[in-house]
Amino acid sequence: MESTLRQELLKIENENFLQVYSRLPIVVSKAEGAYIWDKDGTKYLDFLGGIAVNVLGHSHPKIIEAITIQSSKYLHLSNYFYQEAQITFAEQLTKSTNYPRVFLTNSGTESVEGALKLIRKWGNINNKNNIIAFEGGFHGRSYGALSLMDKPIYKSDMGPFLSGVTIIKYNSPEELELAVNPFTTAVFLEFLQGEGGIVGVSAEFVDKLLELKEKYNFLIVADEVQAGMGRTGKFFSFEHYNIKPDIVLVSKGLGGGLPLGAILTTEDLANVWDKSQHGTTFGGNALSCAVGKVVLEEINNSVMQNVLNIGEYFYEQLRLVKNEFPEKVKSVRGRGLMLGLELSFEAKLLLNELLKENIITNATSVNVLRLVPPLIITKEEVDIFIRGLNNSLKSL
Ligand SMILES: Cc1ncc(COP(=O)(O)O)c(C=O)c1O
Structure with a gap:
């Protein structure tokens, strides 16, 4: 039933919209904190955050x-x-x-x-x-x-x-x-x-x-x-x-x-x-x-402090990933929770691998994976991301 509705929505989008967006293959049923659920029940970690919009996460x-x-x-x-x-x-x-x-x-x-x-x-x-x-x-x-x-x-x-x-x-x-x-x-x-x-x-x-x-x-x-x-x-x-x-x-x-x-x-x-x-x-x-x-x-109360703490931890973890995959990750850049991984290949490929790990990101400038998660993310969520990133880079 859900999968028929899913297919139907994809078809309507394709036939009714001016086709300017490359959409992710996800039909969202709900979103909470740093997570998004597909109608088929799959739960995704959202490190795109509505393209740097959902600073307090979803459904705060x-x-x-x-x-x-x-x-x-x-x-x-x-x-x-x-x-x-x-x-x-x-x-x-x-x-x-x-x-x-x-x-x-x-x-x-x-x-x-x-x-x-x-x-x-x-x-x-x-x-x-x-x-x-x-x-x-x-x-x-x-x-x-x-x-x-x-x-x-x-x-x-x-x-x-x-x-x-x-x-x-x-x-x-x-x-x-x-x-x-x-x-x-x-x-x-x-x-x-x-x-x-x-x-x-x-x-x-x-x-x-x-x-x-x-x-x-x-x-x-x-x-x-x-x-x-x-x-x-x-x-x-x-x-x-x-x-x-x-x-x-x-x-x-x-x-x-x-x-x-x-x-x-x-x-x-x-x-x-x-x-x-x-x-x-x-x-x-x-x-x-x-x-x-x-x-x-x-x-002003607490979120900016979280950005400083988690941002530093996240950056360090990404540097470790870079050391693990020196031919694939050229540099880690950015500040706080606006980070990028410069890759030696098209970021789109990594984005698709991450999606298989139930992680949402996006690419900028062809070879940069952009990470702009909600500013309320926790150390545990960074750890989930890093595990998925390691798996994705291994399989590429
Ligand atoms: C730096 C910067 N300025 C302006 C814009 C345009 O914002 P909007 O898409 O809300 O018009 C963006 C959107 O990505 C942006 O990143």
């Missing part, structure tokens, strides 16, 4: 409670109203990040679009017209975001894109120095690239960025959509360096599984937009904000 009781309470009051009202859930969440977000101004969105790419409008307007006021972005970067699927990215897989045959953007080599102080000038409006970057293969910038690069900002007065925009929300052991990944960007973009984990994003910025940029120059129907809806409040509380 406090999230369910927040949804229940808020949904009994109201769901959506629009930004014409003062809404307690939205306002208290925003206050908590600005206080815990030390960014005093916020605009709430629904997604990462929407945060990127808003930031582009903000920096373009600031640039027009200050006679600056060029944005610098980086090879390997990922900022989303809308046109502004794609304009900041170089990889043909996301862009080919879909131009024209925004003008006034220069894409340069990631993490190269020399290229940065050559690219910026008095007309540079902003430098737009991930301090730890996710889709780019879990690679980060060096302290030397950040020093050069700050030196050039001092000289040319441009804005620094940190895309923390994937690496933020405590995932690297600090609230934002740029906090591992001595820098405070002018604009910070978040989403993914912020809503704990509901669509929510934010553009955070300083008092200096608070008045760049006039009333009605930006807006959104759903951004900052009460339900997502009620959940966002729980997420922030949990991250």
Whole structure:
């Protein structure tokens, strides 16, 4: 019965959707903590976490409670109203990040679009017209975001894109120095690239960025959509360096599984937009904000400490795996619970082996296995993963 329903769902998906997703062969019946169950009863360990979204795991009781309470009051009202859930969440977000101004969105790419409008307007006021972005970067699927990215897989045959953007080599102080000038409006970057293969910038690069900002007065925009929300052991990944960007973009984990994003910025940029120059129907809806409040509380209370403890343990275990399989694992990289295994072969192959071990992961940058589990995972769950990884690497 279940298997007939399963087949039927696969068929309907195939016949009704635009076929842009390569889905895993799993029809989910429920998810809890760091686990997902297929309709056939198989239990999987989830080290993908909704692509770095489910920071508190699946079905967290406090999230369910927040949804229940808020949904009994109201769901959506629009930004014409003062809404307690939205306002208290925003206050908590600005206080815990030390960014005093916020605009709430629904997604990462929407945060990127808003930031582009903000920096373009600031640039027009200050006679600056060029944005610098980086090879390997990922900022989303809308046109502004794609304009900041170089990889043909996301862009080919879909131009024209925004003008006034220069894409340069990631993490190269020399290229940065050559690219910026008095007309540079902003430098737009991930301090730890996710889709780019879990690679980060060096302290030397950040020093050069700050030196050039001092000289040319441009804005620094940190895309923390994937690496933020405590995932690297600090609230934002740029906090591992001595820098405070002018604009910070978040989403993914912020809503704990509901669509929510934010553009955070300083008092200096608070008045760049006039009333009605930006807006959104759903951004900052009460339900997502009620959940966002729980997420922030949990991250600040205990979850970030778990990332530090478990992240260190996980990294060490992955290094042991690398030592065991030196021809197959080239490097272990990343911070906290945003880790990557650089492989000497296509990561897709390992992903499929891991699936046979009932472990869910994904691949980025062709040969990197990306590990972005829920931030509440335990040492025992890391051990299960490592056992499965060892078995998978043995059989490849
Ligand atoms: C760094 C970064 N920025 C932006 C985005 C786009 O976010 P969304 O898919 O919510 O639009 C992503 C998504 O993976 C991301 O990793």
